Amino acid sequence: MPVPQQLGRGDRMGRGPYEKSGIIEDTGLPPGKEVRERFDIFFPTEEVEDENGKWVTKPTASELDLEVKLWYLPFGTMNADPFLWDEFKQTVRISTTGK
Amino acid sequence: MKLAPLWVKLSAAAFVICAASPVFAEKAGIGWQEGIAAKSGKAKTMAELAKMYDSSSCIDCHQDTHNDWNKSIHARSIFGTSRTAATFKTAVINGLMEWPYSGVKKPEDVKVEHLMGCAKCHLPQLADAEDSVAKEIIATIDNWQDALKKKDNAKATAEADKLKGLNINCLICHNRNAITHKWTDGYPQAGVVYGSKDGDHPSDAFPKMKTSPIMSESIQCGQCHGLGPNMELDNPTQCCTSYGSYLWAYTAEGGSETCQDCHMKKSKLGHNMQSYRDPGMAKAAVEFKAEARAFHWRDGATIKPKAVVKVEMVNHAGHSIPDG
Structure with missing residues (x-):
């Protein structure tokens, strides 16, 4: 979203329209341009002792339910009129065999 | 007793006549005196301002258009969703x-001048009112908020309705703000509906139709839907910035559609101009794709399985999303 400049000066963000003048940055979606985001999400793991008595890191699950939600927050917070623009859901799996 | 010279009497008479005429400062252009506000004189109350720009007679023939408009925020432009x-x-x-x-x-x-930072767009006709109207608007908002606190629903509704009575109605877009370049195209005239045709209009209050050269152009909407800081004000404000984004990030990059193309025609919403709150507009505006997979990632000797999600978004609107 656009980060409006307070009263057209300095490094402070303005809040109400009466003190907004200028834009410090804009993290919104520009027209006609593709915007890409990448998320790396680690599976939950735990430390377990293997058959040789060695402590190793093992995933606690082989499936992960993923949800990506594109929210528009008109007032900058989920507490005030959030709008769910689009969403994506998928369950991904890792193999349980192999070394 | 000594009589006053004749020129003194004439000056006094001239002063009285000036003081009694509509309170509008002289403007440079030709024909502004034929506008609704200049002919009416400045409104002294919210009711007078609503009456000055009363478009209720349009409903007789344009019921569907009115119904569409009534669903839009234009129909409650100083109340909005209550946040305005x-x-x-x-x-x-x-x-x-x-x-x-x-x-x-x-x-x-x-005073009026103080509120124009908001009213420039939310109620441009406030410029055609006296300061008493600015005070009344703020007092009405006070009354509405006070009634809400006291859980007096009847009073809160009445005060909200009073605020909703001032809005961006037919006459704002099709008369008052229908011409941006007034020295080129002339000032909007009282009794005329500006649109896409010239000719007679079957209405007692508005017997003429004239073509507005900007009615299907983006600049018509850009008058309010914002370039950035409103520099013409003594203390600039900034609210909507869509038109600035449209000019510099959309048309400058080859975009050719107008505001009306998407918000009225392709969407089939007509005068119910909406943005993201209409599911069709939201879907048309942003293309959203994602894909995900998982694999055993290895951090040195440690296995750390992870999922990778890649998201691609394309904004097909003619302006940044969101704006502001």
Whole structure:
């Protein structure tokens, strides 16, 4: 979203329209341009002792339910009129065999 | 007793005549005196301002268009979803009353000029009113908020309805703001509906139709839907910035559609101009794709399985999303 400049000066963000003048940055979606985001999400793991008595890191699950939600927050917070623009859901799996 | 010379009497008479005529300063152009506001004189109350721009007679023949418009925020432009009205008040309390040179120490000090930072777009016709209307608007918002606090629903509804009575109706877009380049195309005239045709219009109040050269152009919407800071104000404000984004990030990159193309025609919403709150508009505006996979990632000797999600978004609107 656009980060409006307070009263057209300095490094402070303005809040109400009466003190907004200028834009410090804009993290919104520009027209006609593709915007890409990448998320790396680690599976939950735990430390377990293997058959040789060695402590190793093992995933606690082989499936992960993923949800990506594109929210528009008109007032900058989920507490005030959030709008769910689009969403994506998928369950991904890792193999349980192999070394 | 000595009689006053004749020229003194004539001067006094001239002063009285000037003082009694509509209170509008002289403007440079030709024909502005034939506009609705110049002919009416400045409104002294919210009711007078609503009457000055009363478009209720349009409903007789344009019921469907009225119904569409009535669903839009234009129909309650100073009330909005209630946040707009609240922000008018915040602008007074947190802005005007805090600034040392605004001349506002208390809400009752507010003048039309103080509210034009909001009203430039939310109620442009406020410029055709006296300061008493600015004070009445703020007092009405006060009354509405007070009634809400006291859980007096009947009073809250009545005050909200009073605020909703001032809005961006037919006459704002099809008359008052129908011409941007007034020295080129002439000032909007009272009794004329500006649109896409010239000719007679079967209405007692508005017997003529004239073509507005900008009615299907984006600049018509850009008058309010914002370039950035409103520099013409003594204390600039900034709200909507869609038109600035449209000019510099859309048309400058080859975009050719107008605001009306997407918000009225392709969407089939007509005068119910909407943005993301209409599911069709939201879907058309943003293409959203994602894909995900998982694999055993290895951090040195440690296995750390992870999922990778890749998201691609393309904004097909003619302006940044969101704006502001």
